[in-house]
Amino acid sequence: MAEDKSKLFLWDSNAIYIGPLSDNSQHKHLATQICFSLDAPFQILVEDNWRETKFAAIPANIPHQLNGGQNRIVIILIDGESVLGRAVSNLGVMVKSNLQSNIVNLPDSIESAKTYLNKLAAGLIKPHAAPLSTPDFDKRISCAIDHISQNLDRQISGAELADLVNISQSRFLHLFSQNAGLPLRRYILWRRIILSIAQISQGADLTSAAHMGGFSDSAHFSRVFRETFGLAPATIFKNSQNIQVFTQ
Template sequence: MLETASYFAPGMALAYGHSVDTDPHQHALWQVCLPSAASVLNGQPLKYGTVIKPDEIHQLCMPSGWVMLAEPESLLGEAISQLPTRLPFAEPDARLNILLEQLGEFPELVHAMQNNPYLCQDDRLARLLARLDQCFGVDCLKPDAWRAKEVAEWLAMSESRFLHLVKAELGIAWRPYLLWRRLICAIQTIRRGKTATEAAYLAGFSDSSHLSRTIKATFGMTGKQLLNSFRDSG
């Protein structure tokens, strides 16, 4: 069953696609690659599934398979960090239930994929994350007031304390974390039938070109390549 599919939830993105061919890039997320055909990672044959650590420069050429991204300080990020270096090949199937069955030997991972709470302990950051999570509903929140100083004031703390707390609790500095969230908002908006220009505006990018450049820097692919590889299956 060769299809494409994508699933987004707070703290994670999961997609099955074809012809994933990225330029060298890096991001602050845990990544799991589960090829369903012989692939190439950093110029070397990839004959098994593998984990890519946050901020690790990588280049992936994968004819078909699953890619999973997880925020570091989430239950899923923690589960991924405990995986072995070699994982099984994925079945050539875009159905999530088939993937979960295949990953049954990693129960902590499967549980986290289905229930991925944040691990941060600070109630103020929990409020912030709940607000950001509204982007996974019907409408995204256009980031008109997401500067660190403004968010810190909303949370009743100093800017320096806020920046320190985000890094300590989420495992990512505020600016790249917010950028990741805005990218997911934009992708979600396009999946709901909006144009790239509309998605860029709603997610706070200056225009569709700015959005495409940011996707390229984060995922190693252009926006068009990303959407073609990981189309909405629904």
């Protein structure tokens, strides 16, 4: 039944996974991670100590390991180089047994996932920092993003995109980070991951999905996926019928 399926939401530089997560290997990744249990406490190894908790927030590039058994866990990944990712990372490691999400309704679409993340992150950041502000989106960057979306199966350079919108490469890279919330290289990589995952969820094998996303082969995609999520793609997608994937 649909309500028993795990769910994976992917958009911009963010991801939300809802479902069981058994023991994964110790790892670190470029994403800032927020996780909390919907059921019993989970175990987490961070800063060389195993702890039992129902909530944890882990900055980017901090080694950690998670064991949730068969309990449902919400795992939120925010690119560590994004504005929001840096804001949460600046809070440091947080492991709090009595701190849980006060958002009752779990997301069931990309739009509700965005709202879910913003409310949760705001609740964490608000006591410690000023509200985040974002500039009006530059039309030149919108044009560049459209070009990226249409050419993810090949290499795309900053010079190519700067020429497209008729500004210098250095100016373009600055504007892109300012508007998109993360550097160009990270943005393109994230979009390729999302494209490959969407292909897998539609029945493609790893090799075909990797090539469609612009990765050299399935090993390249699997390595990037593990660096991003801490798990091999085969672990998440070993039975695609048991997971719903939402992408933008």
